[in-house]
Amino acid sequence: MKTDRPGNRFVFAFAATLILIAIASAPAFARVFTDQKGRKIDGEIVRVAGDDVEMKVGVKRFIFPIATLSQNDQDYVRKWAKENKTYRFQFDARTAEDTAKRRKAGTNKRKDVTRFSTWRYGAMISNQSGEPLKNLEVKYNLFIRNTKIYKDGNGTGRDKKETPAVQTGSIQIAQIDHSKRANFDTKWIEMKDREWQTSKKIQTRDSDGDLTTITIWDDHQEITELDGLWIKVYLDGKEIADWKSEGKMIKDAKWRG
Known part of the structure; x- marks a missing residue:
């Protein structure tokens, strides 16, 4: 799916920095290998990237073509x-x-006004695994923060409550070549920012000491906004990557879907 570019009617705000993630890295495994000339290599496989293998030999690490090993060791690698x-x-x-x-x-009278806007996330996944990856499934949790604010008209009280909501989604990626990227967009979500007032009558005494009734207006506000994107990548049903963008409520959230 195509991510929108600056310069049209869409307005962008960066939500996260680039982060390198490695999932399921295997521990080193010792073995005596033999190369094509019959020489022995007492090494530990660290990782394999494409046609190359990285080995730890003593305290040093070496990267060389798998094809330089004996056929038996090539099959093993x-x-x-x-x-x-x-x-x-x-x-x-x-x-x-x-x-x-x-x-x-709404109306500006007593600030009973609601402003609506429509937002989504554009996401990028770059493959740095050293080889093409095919038939990936990408699942995401999009977090929405709902904030309710109450201010007492007397100036004696203020309350703020935040609650999360989550929208789930998934996409299929046919292939990402090494060092290439795939872009996708989440669904559009309508946000709102509502401000309004409620009244209450209280009795007080005026400067002459007489009892009088006055009207007090309390302020209310309710705001919804995007609050983070959580992405998981799957290959053959196995999770191979897990990443979260910045967000207030996403930090301690549990995965859904």
Whole structure:
């Protein structure tokens, strides 16, 4: 799916920095290998990237073509790589607003006004695993923060309550080549910012000491806004990457879906 570009009617705000993630890195495994000339290599496989293998020999690490090993050891390395794959990704997410859908409802009298706007996330996944990855499933949790604010008209009280909401989604990616990226967008979500007042009557005494009734107006506000994107990547039903953007309520959230 295509992510919108600056310069049209969409307004962007960066929501996260690029982060490198490695999932399922295998522990080193010792073995005596033999190369094509019959020389012995007492090493530990660290990782396999494409046609190259990285080995730890003593305190040093070496990267060399798998094809330089004996056929038996080549088969061993390929099998090891299949069973102990290392996946590396970079992620980025940014918010985008469809400014054409901004609207306003209500009346300015006593501030009973609601402003509506429409937002979504545009996300990027970059494959840094050293080989093409095919048939990926990407699932996401999009977090929405709902904030309710109450201010007492007497100036004696104020209350603020925040609650999360989550929208789930998924996409299929046919293939991402090494060092290439795939972009996708979440669904559009309508946000609102409502301000209104409620009245109450209280009795007080005026400067002459006489009892009088006055009207006090309490202020209320309810705001919804995007609050983070959580992405998981799956290959053959196995989770191979997990990433969260910045957000207030996403930090301690539980995965849904």
